[in-house]
Amino acid sequence: xxEHLLAASGLTKRFGGLTAVDGVxxxxxxxxxxxxxxxxxxxxxxxxxxxxxxxxxxxxxxxFDGVDLLRVPPHKVIGLGIARTFQNLGxxxxxxxxxxxxxxxHNQFHGWILSLAVGAGRxxxxxxxxxxxxxxxxxxxxxxxxxxxxxxxxxxxxxVELIRALMAKPxxxxxxxxxxxxxxxxxxxxxxxxxxxxxxxxxxxLLVEHDMSLVMEICDxxxxxxxxxxxxxxxxxxxxxxxxxxxAYLGQEVDRAQV
Amino acid sequence: xxxxxxxxxxxxxxxxxxxxxRSYNLYLLNLAAxxxxxxxxxALLTGYTxxxxxxxxGFLAIGAYGTALLAQHFGLPFWVGIPVAGLISGLAGFxxxxxALRLTAIYLAIATLAFGTAVxxxxxxxAAVTGGYQGxxxxxxxxxxVNVQNDVAMYYLALAMTVLLLLVARNIVRSxxxxxxxxxxxxxxxxxxxxxxxxxxKALAFFVSALYAGLAGGLYAHVVGYISPAEFGLAKSIDLFxxxxxxxxxxxxxxxxxxxxxxxxxxxxxxxxxxxxIIYGASLIGVVVFMPFGIWGFVRxxxxxxxxxxxxxxxxxxxxxxxxxxxA
Amino acid sequence: MLAQLIVSGLxxxxxxxxxxxxxxxxxxxxxxxxxxxxxMAMFSTFIALLLFRTYGVPLSAALGGxxxxxxxxxxxxxxxxxxxxxxxxxxxxxxxxxGIGMIxxxxxxxxxxxxxxxxxxxxxxxxLFIGDVVLRQHxxxxxxxxxxxSLVFFLxxxxxxxxxxMRATSQNRRAAxxxxxxxxxxxxxxxxxxxxxxxxxxxxVAPIVFLDLTSMVFVMIKAIAAAVLGGFTSLPGAxxxxxxxxxxxxLFSGYxxxxxxxxxxxxxxxxxxxVLVFRPHGLLGERSVGGH
Numbered sequence: 001x002x003e004h005l006l007a008a009s010g011l012t013k014r015f016g017g018l019t020a021v022d023g024v025x026x027x028x029x030x031x032x033x034x035x036x037x038x039x040x041x042x043x044x045x046x047x048x049x050x051x052x053x054x055x056x057x058x059x060x061x062x063x064f065d066g067v068d069l070l071r072v073p074p075h076k077v078i079g080l081g082i083a084r085t086f087q088n089l090g091x092x093x094x095x096x097x098x099x100x101x102x103x104x105x106h107n108q109f110h111g112w113i114l115s116l117a118v119g120a121g122r123x124x125x126x127x128x129x130x131x132x133x134x135x136x137x138x139x140x141x142x143x144x145x146x147x148x149x150x151x152x153x154x155x156x157x158x159x160v161e162l163i164r165a166l167m168a169k170p171x172x173x174x175x176x177x178x179x180x181x182x183x184x185x186x187x188x189x190x191x192x193x194x195x196x197x198x199x200x201x202x203x204x205x206l207l208v209e210h211d212m213s214l215v216m217e218i219c220d221x222x223x224x225x226x227x228x229x230x231x232x233x234x235x236x237x238x239x240x241x242x243x244x245x246x247x248a249y250l251g252q253e254v255d256r257a258q259v
Numbered sequence: 260x261x262x263x264x265x266x267x268x269x270x271x272x273x274x275x276x277x278x279x280x281r282s283y284n285l286y287l288l289n290l291a292a293x294x295x296x297x298x299x300x301x302a303l304l305t306g307y308t309x310x311x312x313x314x315x316x317g318f319l320a321i322g323a324y325g326t327a328l329l330a331q332h333f334g335l336p337f338w339v340g341i342p343v344a345g346l347i348s349g350l351a352g353f354x355x356x357x358x359a360l361r362l363t364a365i366y367l368a369i370a371t372l373a374f375g376t377a378v379x380x381x382x383x384x385x386a387a388v389t390g391g392y393q394g395x396x397x398x399x400x401x402x403x404x405v406n407v408q409n410d411v412a413m414y415y416l417a418l419a420m421t422v423l424l425l426l427v428a429r430n431i432v433r434s435x436x437x438x439x440x441x442x443x444x445x446x447x448x449x450x451x452x453x454x455x456x457x458x459x460x461k462a463l464a465f466f467v468s469a470l471y472a473g474l475a476g477g478l479y480a481h482v483v484g485y486i487s488p489a490e491f492g493l494a495k496s497i498d499l500f501x502x503x504x505x506x507x508x509x510x511x512x513x514x515x516x517x518x519x520x521x522x523x524x525x526x527x528x529x530x531x532x533x534x535x536x537i538i539y540g541a542s543l544i545g546v547v548v549f550m551p552f553g554i555w556g557f558v559r560x561x562x563x564x565x566x567x568x569x570x571x572x573x574x575x576x577x578x579x580x581x582x583x584x585x586x587a
Numbered sequence: 588m589l590a591q592l593i594v595s596g597l598x599x600x601x602x603x604x605x606x607x608x609x610x611x612x613x614x615x616x617x618x619x620x621x622x623x624x625x626x627m628a629m630f631s632t633f634i635a636l637l638l639f640r641t642y643g644v645p646l647s648a649a650l651g652g653x654x655x656x657x658x659x660x661x662x663x664x665x666x667x668x669x670x671x672x673x674x675x676x677x678x679x680x681x682x683x684x685x686g687i688g689m690i691x692x693x694x695x696x697x698x699x700x701x702x703x704x705x706x707x708x709x710x711x712x713x714x715l716f717i718g719d720v721v722l723r724q725h726x727x728x729x730x731x732x733x734x735x736x737s738l739v740f741f742l743x744x745x746x747x748x749x750x751x752x753m754r755a756t757s758q759n760r761r762a763a764x765x766x767x768x769x770x771x772x773x774x775x776x777x778x779x780x781x782x783x784x785x786x787x788x789x790x791x792v793a794p795i796v797f798l799d800l801t802s803m804v805f806v807m808i809k810a811i812a813a814a815v816l817g818g819f820t821s822l823p824g825a826x827x828x829x830x831x832x833x834x835x836x837x838l839f840s841g842y843x844x845x846x847x848x849x850x851x852x853x854x855x856x857x858x859x860x861x862v863l864v865f866r867p868h869g870l871l872g873e874r875s876v877g878g879h
Contacts, residue, residue, distance in 0.1 A: 357864065358860050358863065358864060361863070361864050361867050362863055362864070362867055363867075365614075365620060365815060365819055366815055366819070366863050366867060366868070366869070369811065369812060369815040369856070369859060369860075369863070370860045370863065372808070372811075372812075372856070373812075373853070373856030373857060373859065373860055376852050376853055376856055377850075377853040377856065377857070380849070380850050380852060380853045381850070381853065384846075384849065384850065493808070497622075497685065500682075501682055501685065504678050504679055504681070504682045505682065508678070534693070535693070536689045536690070536692055536693035536696075537689075537690050537693040537694070539686075539689055540685075540686040540687065540688070540689030540690035540692075540693065541686065541690060542686075543682055543683065543685060543686030543689070544668060544672075544683045544686040544687065544690075546682075547672050547675050547679045547680065547682055547683040547686070548668075548671045548672045548675070548683070551672065551674045551675035551676065551679055552675075552676075553679075
């Protein structure tokens with residue numbers, strides 16, 4: 001059991017009468033790219049929010065590298081090595097790109113308020129800024145450091161948010177719809193980006209995504225949710241040919257057509 | 260380097276003010292310093308961290324009465340009394356933390372309003388200590404036996420405190436603490452995901468903000484020499500809010516400009532009897548209409564360096580935006 | 588004693604409730620907290636006083652004049668001023684409403700509202716006795732008007748085109764715009780109705796506390812507190828919050844020893860904070876969707 005980097009068992013979340021996540025069991029191993037997919041309302045983002053500790057599960061357990069995640073408050077999750085991005089962009093819009101990335105590195109700063117107040121910690125600040133510059137350059141966004149995050153094109157904002165997640169040197173990143181709203185080229189770029197994250201930095205990836213071509217292309221393994229339950233799990237090829245998955249998605253198409 | 264020289268010149272010029280200005284003008288400057296310090300404190304809380312407060316006069320009162328009472332009962336000199344009273348005020352800031360952890364926006368505003376009202380109602384009731392509605396005289400400030408209760412000495416005290424507290428605020432804002440404040444304001448969930456503890460940094464913001472207001476109150480007590488409850492009512496809290504909103508609240512020059520504006524405008528208008536509040540009200544509206552991001556936002560927008568012109572177009576727009584927004 | 592305190596509390600609470608209705612209406616559709624509401628209500632009420640005392644207009648017509656002034660004021664404030672400041676953040680617009688309030692105070696002062704002026708009661712017959720509860724006719728009027736105003740709000744919101752558009756705008760401005768609702772015009776309607784309601788509150792408060800430049804500001808603060816207690820986005824919440832606030836306040840000052848009784852505002856506010864800590868969106872407020 002302990003060899004899994006992230007493991008959820010019996011994970012359940014009810015909101016009033018609605019069961020958003022129902023006894024879900026899955027794991028992510030070190031170095032994998034795992035996709036979490038399912039029709040709208042399947043409970044994918046809820047699973048992310050449970051892992052990030054924004055929501056308290058009704059039942060079940062989540063462990064990360066053997067540590068019981070449920071004992072950790074939301075702001076300490078990143079300290080264990082789990083960083084994330086948000087579906088509707090989690091960038092701080094009025095901050096510059098550089099400052100956004102520095103927030104991503106928040107818990108690696110050491111100076112505390114009194115020493116900061118008298119101007120200590122400037123060296124630390126400079127070192128961090130240099131690191132941010134390197135990181136931006138590495139991903140081809142070097143020129144954008146001083147621009148306010150909200151002025152960037154949407155695709156770049158998504159990329160910056162992913163880079164921010166990497167600033168804390170995490171072992172696992174959770175990506176909530178990294179290519180939603182992107183065109184084909186941008187999606188392609190982001191796909192390569194996610195691969196590089198794993199290959200160059202050894203970061204494990206768990207992602208929620210609706211773009212099936214991307215998911216099938218980059219994921220090693222896929223977990224499928226429908227109405228809060230896990231209905232399938234396997235390699236992209238297995239998932240594509242799984243009749244239950246096809247049914248779940250088709251059912252949704254029909255629903256959509258009726259709306 | 261250039262900047263350093265610029266600021267050195269500014270401070271030297273300010274330090275020479277007592278040689279050219281009359282006592283009354285120094286007194287006005289001292290009052291401006293009180294407002295600047297309090298406004299910076301409020302800007303850190305409201306502008307940077309996004310926590311509304313319309314009860315900050317309560318902290319001013321704690322600082323002012325604290326300083327006066329410490330001098331009266333314990334004989335503490337002003338240079339001990341003001342910091343100690345400021346610290347007490349800072350700790351009182353934690354009172355607002357409990358609602359602030361649960362409430363946002365207008366709901367938090369009402370909680371802070373409640374705090375301000377409680378202080379304003381309690382002060383006159385506690386007449387044995389505070390002198391009731393009549394108020395109390397603040398013991399004269401002395402420095403190792405030398406009486407320094409005069410406008411010139413107070414001016415140097417005010418100047419030193421303002422410069423020091425501005426520097427401290429600048430250091431905080433440019434550190435991870437300042438970024439955590441803005442992160443909480445802009446997107447609290449993302450802030451947490453980045454490792455920012457909401458409880459810790461909100462506590463810090465309330466503490467620092469109340470500390471600044473308390474220090475401002477302590478300075479005020481010595482500048483005016485006489486304090487009464489009426490000066491610490493809702494109107495004062497609203498005034499502070501107006502200062503940061505007019506100046507540009509997510510910046511440090513903003514509250515300074517706002518505080519100067521609110522010190523000198525009524526002073527200049529005192530000549531226009533009757534028209535005073537009309538002009539005052541109209542200028543509030545005028546600033547809002549023509550400078551939606553405050554005076555500082557306006558200044559930044561129109562003083563963008565020529566360099567900006569030579570940048571590629573999208574970046575130019577970006578830079579213009581940063582300047583227009585007053586920056587965070 | 589208890590019954591009497593409750594009845595008087597309900598009367599005061601009805602006034603807070605009426606005032607709060609106007610505030611919330613404006614807040615819901617424009618997201619501006621109108622901190623000039625007190626001054627605007629004072630101004631409309633003062634017009635009624637001028638019409639009645641100086642120009643000898645019959646009281647009922649003078650009161651109607653206040654209502655019309657309030658409505659016109661709403662149109663002027665929205666069309667004449669706030670329309671220009673479309674790009675300003677709402678915190679700045681809040682300052683603009685304070686500025687408008689200052690100007691109205693200055694105009695009222697210039698027109699002769701120098702010190703507290705008595706304001707005529709619309710109903711001034713002998714009080715009614717129900718058991719040992721004394722009920723002034725003015726209280727009855729207050730109850731009646733509060734009921735009528737609430738009813739009008741209810742009917743407008745439920746059945747009229749403007750009311751439904753207001754509801755849509757307050758729920759989702761963008762979507763309302765896409766549905767073809769003229770959001771700007773809805774804003775004007777809200778300001779007109781909101782300040783009209785403020786004028787009504789003013790005319791009912793003024794006989795009790797006299798009319799001076801700032802007497803309505805205190806009522807407004809209480810109304811904001813009441814609105815927050817009720818949930819700030821909920822119109823029924825405003826009325827419920829107002830009534831509760833009035834009763835609690837009255838009971839506190841009635842039963843507490845004289846040394847503590849004047850701290851009633853502190854007490855009421857502290858109570859509201861406690862309520863909010865357990866119900867962060869007030870008693871009847873809508874909980875926003877999403878996590879923390």
